[in-house]
Amino acid sequence: MVIAAIGGMQLKSMWGYFKVIVPTLKVLKAAKATDGCVHAETYKHGDVFFAVSVWENEAQMQEFARTGLHGELMPGAMKHLGMFYNHSVEVDEVPSRDEMAEVWRTAIAARGGEGTVGGYGPLDG
Numbered sequence: 001m002v003i004a005a006i007g008g009m010q011l012k013s014m015w016g017y018f019k020v021i022v023p024t025l026k027v028l029k030a031a032k033a034t035d036g037c038v039h040a041e042t043y044k045h046g047d048v049f050f051a052v053s054v055w056e057n058e059a060q061m062q063e064f065a066r067t068g069l070h071g072e073l074m075p076g077a078m079k080h081l082g083m084f085y086n087h088s089v090e091v092d093e094v095p096s097r098d099e100m101a102e103v104w105r106t107a108i109a110a111r112g113g114e115g116t117v118g119g120y121g122p123l124d125g
């Protein structure tokens with residue numbers, strides 16, 4: 001078993017691409033170099049950008065999330081997001097992009113579409 005952290009986000013504007021997605025690429029590169037990370041990637045699936053990392057265990061995932069580049073960049077990124085929600089799930093192996101997106105969409109639907117930041121759906125701008 002491994003644990004997948006699936007972060008789904010919608011940007012407030014395309015300016016957010018440079019303030020969120022580009023730094024996310026650096027964070028995922030750092031994750032890949034961290035002990036315990038078995039997979040990390042970002043991609044767009046439908047109307048949502050996903051940043052996904054898969055870890056050997058939750059303790060390693062949490063340590064990375066709270067420290068280093070991830071810990072530095074996340075607070076500033078939030079103001080550029082119209083919606084963000086991170087869902088973690090134990091899986092037998094690294095899921096496909098479609099599987100990760102489906103797991104995330106099911107999880108946010110169970111929350112009534114409410115993310116940690118904003119609500120999931122069409123954005124105004």
